[in-house]
Amino acid sequence: MCKKELIPGIFNYCDRWCERCPFNNRCEIFDPADQEKDWSEVDANEFIEEITATFEKTMNLLKIEADANGMNWNQLVADAKEVELEEPVLPKDHEKAVTLASNYRRQVTKWLKDHSEDIKATTVSLVQEIDLGIEYANENNTQFINAIESINWYYALIEAKLRRAISGLNSDSEAELKDFPQTHANGCAKITMLFINKSICAWEEISQIMPAQKDPILDHLALLSRMRTKIQKIFPAHEAFIRPGFDTFIL
Numbered sequence: 001m002c003k004k005e006l007i008p009g010i011f012n013y014c015d016r017w018c019e020r021c022p023f024n025n026r027c028e029i030f031d032p033a034d035q036e037k038d039w040s041e042v043d044a045n046e047f048i049e050e051i052t053a054t055f056e057k058t059m060n061l062l063k064i065e066a067d068a069n070g071m072n073w074n075q076l077v078a079d080a081k082e083v084e085l086e087e088p089v090l091p092k093d094h095e096k097a098v099t100l101a102s103n104y105r106r107q108v109t110k111w112l113k114d115h116s117e118d119i120k121a122t123t124v125s126l127v128q129e130i131d132l133g134i135e136y137a138n139e140n141n142t143q144f145i146n147a148i149e150s151i152n153w154y155y156a157l158i159e160a161k162l163r164r165a166i167s168g169l170n171s172d173s174e175a176e177l178k179d180f181p182q183t184h185a186n187g188c189a190k191i192t193m194l195f196i197n198k199s200i201c202a203w204e205e206i207s208q209i210m211p212a213q214k215d216p217i218l219d220h221l222a223l224l225s226r227m228r229t230k231i232q233k234i235f236p237a238h239e240a241f242i243r244p245g246f247d248t249f250i251l
């Protein structure tokens, strides 16, 4: 695959769903071999090797970025070792947003576990409808599978990215830039919103195909909607953040 026109930093504000990414041939960290790998077959040692390789690749990219910006990499590493990390005390509103995300993750983990058989049964019945030639059965089946995959992909990422956005906002380096849209915190908030919006659409689709699940799905939607309101309030400038590639190229 040709990677001659790489988009710097594109991987910082994406959803890491590389196989579906329209820019994977322009991303520094995309590795087609990762997509072919069956992770359920990988043993612990191989997994650690993979993580180490990814970490080294990322450190290399950071070093290149530091060199390009005239920074002394060795000094940066030495300074980082001196820093004592402390958990920042978060403002109440920020804590609440993180708690909502964490509750959502727990709630969805449980729902997916409790209803795995119902999900399978729904898929089987949709396939039977396709075999019977029922109108729109094919579309419903694709829509259902995509919706379940989306929920599965985003439910934990929402919390991870929101935590990053909030800790950025509470760090000394970014707090001063609070009203400036192009901060890492706003970028993370923007991508969190994107995950939330995709999850809301996915739940609405699942609710149509699994009407018996309407009530628990309403609970998930309520959490997502409350999170969305909090993010709007905490990161008022997040929409103006420009994501490299995704917001700078017309597909």
Ligand code: SF4
Residues within 6 Å of the ligand: 010, 011, 014, 015, 016, 017, 018, 019, 021, 022, 023, 024, 025, 027, 028, 029, 030
């Ligand atoms: S930009 Fe695309 S290819 Fe690169 S890490 Fe993100 S999703 Fe994967």
